[in-house]
Amino acid sequence: MATELASSAAHAPERTACQTNAGPLGYVSDRLGGLFALLTERPVSLYAAAVLRIGYGLLYLLFLLREFPHREEIWGPSSPWTPALARQLFDQTGWASILTLSDSRAYFEFCYVTALATSALFMLGWRTRAVSVLFAVVVASFHARAILMTDGGDNLILLMAIYLMFTACGTCWSLDARRCGKRSRSAGWCRRRLGAVGTSAIWGDLGGVRKTLITVLHNCAMCVIAVQVCFLYGAAGLYKVQGGLWGNGTALHYVLNLRFFHPWPMLSQMADAHPLLLSITGYLAVLLQVAFPFVLFGRLKYPVLTMLLSMHIGIALLLGLPLFSGAMIIADAVFLPDRFFRSLARLGPSVVKKPSHVASPR
Numbered sequence: 001m002a003t004e005l006a007s008s009a010a011h012a013p014e015r016t017a018c019q020t021n022a023g024p025l026g027y028v029s030d031r032l033g034g035l036f037a038l039l040t041e042r043p044v045s046l047y048a049a050a051v052l053r054i055g056y057g058l059l060y061l062l063f064l065l066r067e068f069p070h071r072e073e074i075w076g077p078s079s080p081w082t083p084a085l086a087r088q089l090f091d092q093t094g095w096a097s098i099l100t101l102s103d104s105r106a107y108f109e110f111c112y113v114t115a116l117a118t119s120a121l122f123m124l125g126w127r128t129r130a131v132s133v134l135f136a137v138v139v140a141s142f143h144a145r146a147i148l149m150t151d152g153g154d155n156l157i158l159l160m161a162i163y164l165m166f167t168a169c170g171t172c173w174s175l176d177a178r179r180c181g182k183r184s185r186s187a188g189w190c191r192r193r194l195g196a197v198g199t200s201a202i203w204g205d206l207g208g209v210r211k212t213l214i215t216v217l218h219n220c221a222m223c224v225i226a227v228q229v230c231f232l233y234g235a236a237g238l239y240k241v242q243g244g245l246w247g248n249g250t251a252l253h254y255v256l257n258l259r260f261f262h263p264w265p266m267l268s269q270m271a272d273a274h275p276l277l278l279s280i281t282g283y284l285a286v287l288l289q290v291a292f293p294f295v296l297f298g299r300l301k302y303p304v305l306t307m308l309l310s311m312h313i314g315i316a317l318l319l320g321l322p323l324f325s326g327a328m329i330i331a332d333a334v335f336l337p338d339r340f341f342r343s344l345a346r347l348g349p350s351v352v353k354k355p356s357h358v359a360s361p362r
Contacts, residue, residue, distance in 0.1 A: 043218045046171045047341035048334050050125070052225070053132075053169035055330035056160055057123025060139060063323055064116055071112055075145045077103045086145055097141040115142065125174020132169065136161040153324030156331065159228060166221035168214055222334065229331045230293040237289030246286055249279030256318065263320030271318060285311055296335060305332055 038044070064071075073079055083100045090096055099111055115138045122128070122135040139161040143154055170176040245251040253275065255261065256268045271278065288307055295301050309329060316325035 039219050040212050040216055043168055043171070043215050045222050045334065045338060046168060047173070047338045048336060049164070049167045049169040049218070049222060050172040050174065051333045051336075051341065052160065052164060052167075052330060053125060053128070054123050054173065055333065056157055056164070056327070057119050057135065059323070059326045059330065060135075060157060060161075061116065061119035061123060064112070064119060064142075068112075072108075074149060075099055075112075075142060076108050077105055079146075081146060081148060086147075089147070090144070095144040095147070097144040098137065099141050099145040111141075114138070125170045125176050128170025128174060128176050132161075132165045136165050151321070151324060153321065153327045156232070156324075156327040160225065160327070160331065163221050163225050163228070166217045167225075168218040225331070225334050226296075229334060230296075232331075233289045233292040237286050237292070240286045241290065246282060249282050252278040252282045261319040261321070264317065267318055301335060305335065308332060 067074060077083060083103050086097065086100050090100070099108065101107070118131060118134050118138050121131045139158050143150055143158050240246040240251070243251065245254060253272060256272045256278075262268055284307070288304060288311070292304065292308075295304050309332070312325040312328050316322040
């Protein structure tokens, strides 16, 4: 997404120094004007936003289904971490959760079913504007209720749920997009009727303001998501550089022998039987994470993203962290341009049409 912004800004209409007679100042002014126009007039990375919505909605739905047999022990009223203890912690930290509003078992079951339905509707893109807010509330509530059991994947999903509230993530690949397409003819009829009574100008002005506001919020939120992922990779790489085990290439050996991260012992043993390959993989992981923010504006980002995809699949299989790996893989999609997703859509059934404006999502 960040690369798309930079590329679009570079190709934005600009006046030459001869036309402006202002020299370098005019050039800078034109560049800033082009960037401002890009920020306010055209939403970027609409397909990437849709992938984030579908990915995190599906991931959280699978997470809730996976923990359904254990829901009472993790979030329920009879959990070892009782609602009373959670409320005491909230008084100190400022967190909140809808799950602690009542100690009733029926209320908890209602909240859990609501969370399942919200995740499914968010994934499908139904009334995305409202459901995205509800999805963020659900994720924050479940996260805060069992704060001592969360990991990096939970933290990332929480951040993304908050950021996605401000995006137009329902514009593509959603039920909202289908409904908007079906209503296009009736919308034209309404505009003609409004014009007949002399109110089209008022509605046009309001529509323009709404479109600009949605576009600005969407573009800013997508920039924040991209920066967040860059910070995450950069910080992870820099912290690894400071560790002696990563420096001497033995970190992955010790990680593969941790009892808590040993879902497939045979796979771990097979990987641990090749120490040289493990050392090379460890150094490559550090290099990829540190260099990640600096390779986003060229073609080198595609092989880097491919290697990061392989790394996260390995983490999911060897360390038993599918939620974390899935959250990171989905987050990486923000750096893929819309033309990539349109190409993927052409490979299968054509169920998506290019959005004509950003005001369509709900």
